[in-house]
Amino acid sequence: MFPKNTWYVACTPDEIETKPLGRQICGERMVFYRGPGGKVAALEDFCPHRGAPLSLGFIRDEQLVCGYHGLEMGCDGKTISMPCQRVRGFPAIKSFPVIERYGFIWVWPGDSGEADPAKLHHLAWAESSDWAYGGGLYHIKCDYRLMIDNLMDLTHETYVHSTSIGQKEIDEAPVNTRFEAEEVITSRFMENIMAPPFWKMALRGNDLPDDQPVDRWQICHFTPPSHVLIEVGVALAGKGGYHADPEYKASAIVVDFITPETETTHWYFWGMARNFKPHDEELTTSIRHGQGNVFAEDREMLEQQQANLLKYPDRKLLMLNIDAGGVQSRRIIERMLAGERDVGGMAR
Incomplete structure (x- = not known):
């Protein structure tokens, strides 16, 4: 497991x-x-x-x-x-x-x-004074792999987070999945759209207008055993998107460290690291509060999903192209489990 x-x-x-x-x-x-x-x-x-x-x-x-x-x-x-x-x-x-x-x-x-x-994953942002971090901890009553699935496919944002980070352009944008060594990466890029409420707040926090079209990106990185770091952000449209100069964008890394507790529960260490206005503690607090509300919505959905899966253990779930990131992440976990079984039955 x-x-x-x-x-x-x-x-x-x-x-x-x-x-x-x-x-x-x-x-x-x-x-x-x-x-x-x-x-x-x-x-x-x-x-x-x-x-x-x-x-x-x-x-x-x-x-x-x-x-x-x-x-x-x-x-x-x-x-x-x-x-x-x-x-x-x-x-x-x-x-x-x-x-x-x-x-x-x-x-x-x-x-x-x-x-x-x-063997500990290197976190360059955590060692730099150019970055600020704020986060929290949730105890989630579901299989930790369901959380990985959730984070590697952000299509759900349109529906689960409709009042904060969700917008229809997310599930309309194509998803790309690729590998780099033992890392699975899924990405979406949306051009010339209006920012959702959370990102409007972030734009204002970086002294940028929130009423102009933006280019938005979501790049999810899974690294074993269960870490998901997501590059996210918006830039004023036409300024280069992901590669825009810092003066035109608000960007960050969503930090997700998922630690299994049991087969159906886990500890979810969530947060956001940002490289704009790193010394603004009020902005850090505001972002942490907004992000905490977003992840609380995930918790409700995932715990109800787990309850359904336990009630109907024999029902086969469907797999779509948007699920590729989660599927490939699970394959890496399975290889790790197989390797531990081969050397002495360590894995549960």
């Missing part, structure tokens, strides 16, 4: 700022916290004493303490101490490789011996 020998977004730094965080990822219950020196650690969320969730504990002197009987754990999963008890002989619990980078905390749920920081 989901590859494990890969990096997933586990949480954001603010989620472990004051206490441990419990989160299930790829079927594994984990606890995230800051250990010695402020370094992030991830352990199995299971106290080896009586099985209590360690995420219900607390941090004392940079160590994780179980909130049930006070057992102190090390970042390596080994027990350290417990009041008036000898516990150093307890068997270790599982620890997970973690990386804190790009404003996120990433975890490797699979074989720790295979974990390589170099």
